[in-house]
Amino acid sequence: MPELPWAEIRDSLMNAIRDALPLQVRKAAGERIAGLGLHIDAYYGSAGLYLLPESAAHKLDADALDNIGDWPISTDWVLSDDHSQAFSAHWKSWEDWFSTHRDDITDEQDSQRGLLRIACEAIQRLENAGLFDGVPKTEDFKIIIQEHDEPTALGVERYRQFVRTGLVRCDGDP
Helix, strand or coil, rough: CCCCHHHHHHHHHHHHHHHHHHHHHHHCCCCEEEEEEEECCCCCEEEEEEEEEEEHHHHCCCCCCCHHCCCEEEEECCCCCCCHHHHHHHHHHHHHHHHCCCCCCCCCCCCHHHHHHHHHHHHHHHHHHHHHHHHHHHEEEEEEECCCCCCCHHHHHHHHHHHCCCCCCCCCCC
C-alpha cells in the first residue's frame, strides 16, 4: 500500500472544521463556549467536531466535563444538522476510505498516531489562522482531541502537549 496522504487528509479535516465550527457556534445561540472537542476513531476513520456551550458545562458533573461524548453540539448527533453536513462534506470520503482500507494499513503507517497527529496539526493551523478568535470563549476554554478507545485524560492533555513539544502521545506510550 502506498504512503498515506497525510497532508491531504489534514487539509480535508481543516476544511471540515472551518466550515462546521461557525455553524456550531451559531447553534450555541450567542453563548460562550467552554470547550471544543475533536473525536477520532482510527479504526473506522471517523471524526466528529464537538462544542460545549457554557450553560451545558454548568449542568455537567465534574467527571463528565471532559467527556466530549456528553457535549450537546456535535457533528455526530444529528446528521441532518447544517454543521454535520458541512463537516461531512469534507470528511465523509476519508471515513469511507479508512473503513475500506483498514486491513491494508501497516503498522509503519500507524493510522491511530497519524490521525491524531493530523488532528493536532489541523487544530493548531486553524488556531494560528485565527479561526477561533471569533468564538466567544470562557476563561477555562479547552481543546480536547480524543481517540475513541483511549482514556479521557490523555485526550484532554494531548493538544497542550502537542503545542508545547510537537509530540503526539497515544494510549500505551510510556
